[in-house]
Amino acid sequence: MIELEGLTKRYGETLAVNNLTFTVEPGVVTGFLGPNGAGKSTTMRLVLGLDHPTSGDVRIDGRHYDRLRNPLTSIGALLDAKAVHGGRSAFHHLLCLAQSNGIPSARVHEVLDTVGLTAVARKKAKGFSLGMAQRLGIAGALLGEPRILMFDEPANGLDPEGIHWIRTLMKSLAAQGRTVFVSSHLMSEMALTADHLVVIGQGRLLADTSMADFIERNARSYVRIRSPQRERLLDLLHGAGVTVVESGGGVLEADGGKAELIGELAARHQVVLHELSTRHASLEEAFMRLTAESVEYHAHSGTPLGTWTRRAARQEWGGGRRKGA
Template identity: 75%
Template sequence: MIELEDLSKRYGDRLAVDHLSCTIRPGVVTGFLGPNGAGKSTTMRMMLDLDSPTGGTVRIDGKHYRQLHNPLRTVGALLDAKAVHGGRSAWNHLLCLARSNGIPRSRVGEVLDLVGLTPVARKRAKGFSLGMGQRLGIAAALLGDPRILMFDEPVNGLDPEGIHWIRTLMKSLAGQGRTVFVSSHLMSEMALTADHLIVIGQGRLLADTSMADFIARNARSFVLMRSPEQERLKDVLSGAGITAVPGASGALEVSGEDAAHLGELAARHRIVLHELSPQRASLEEAFMRLTAGSVEYHARTGTGG
């Protein structure tokens, strides 16, 4: 478990992390979201004592990171896949980490096989592609078989098979009762991976809730209804106290009602439906709505003058 209590980090006049408090619990994949410049990377660096907080504290299983004996056995982290000596082979890079933390040499081969790098284990890391570098970083995070795992943009550079693999791996690790904390800008992937979300903007906590609750609270869901008797359908809905608004291509949009109930209502009045489809809000829509006021860098459409 990771506990953040009133955590703050200031760089000159800029408050990068602003009195952030939350708990990352074991047994679920917790997603860490926020716009660029929100303070995600700074927060993760403070968790690992790579940056010192201006205020507040971080505890990992009740201790500061610096107090952990052989920390790779407790916390495995991928923050920067390029943090490797390019002249070392994948095998030697992991072996150095293993020896520094009292990890058996046999574990090196195990994690290389797990991430699919056994065929290139003796090749120098400087020749690795972006995806291969990511796999090596993931292997380093898994090396100590830790109870807590932190990943910053873990799917960066991975092909579709690799993305599916890391998603399945993170869910499996959480299923074993481990703490899994992952930051990513890929909303579609986060929606498939995370069970719980922590969202920050401009260094402040915006949400700490389950994936389902986050989407339900911050985005609109509705039922799309289309019929050759559209006006009659609208009258029937209105008579039942249900508000329908015009939607795309002449369809009706109904919010706050169950699709099955709407279908049964139309059937009772012998109204033919050509479409009755629940439209679920996406994580991306919910995220954009919640963080609209916290975006630091705004791009413009068009090419400019």
């Protein structure tokens, strides 16, 4: 498992990680979510000893990363798919990692096969697409058969088959009892992959809970209803204590999971229904609602390109021509 306790990191005046305390447990896929600039990548770097905390502590199965004798056999990670020497082949990149961590060279062939790169094993990494580089990075993470795996945007650059593959891989690793910690901005994928969520904003912990609980707490589920006998149905629903809002176009929305109650009520009073459907809240909706106050970079829809360009130019050039231009 990965344990963070009061983890804090400052870069000058910037507080990138703010007193984070949570545990990433084995046996489940834990999703790590947050807006851009929330501190996710910094947190992962701190876990791997690539940066040092200002205060607090982070341990990997009870030990600091720099105390691990052969770290790839304890924790495997993919943080940057392009962090590979471009002049090395996929095989020699992995062989170098294996030899530095006491891993048998036969394991290199196994992980290349696992990620589907056997056919290009002798090709130089500089010619790899982003998707191929992602697969190579995942192979490096799997190389030491570690009990803990950490991935930052693992689906980035992968085609639909590759996305399905990495999703299945992470679930199978968790099913083996391994700790799987994955950061991603793809909410649809995270909803299909993660069992547990850790959400941060502006470096602070916002949520540490199961996927189902997170959605239930932070988004709205409702029953959508359409009927040609709308006014009669409204009277019946109000009389039964069902809270209903009108959303336009003759559509009614009833909060909560009351589809069965509404259907039985309509049938009992012979009210015709043209639609009765339960609409479940999405992870994206719940995430947007929770992190609304933590978003650092806001885009504004509807701004004409020309208007944006002129405004950006004024900000960039200080309202006039920059000296030396």
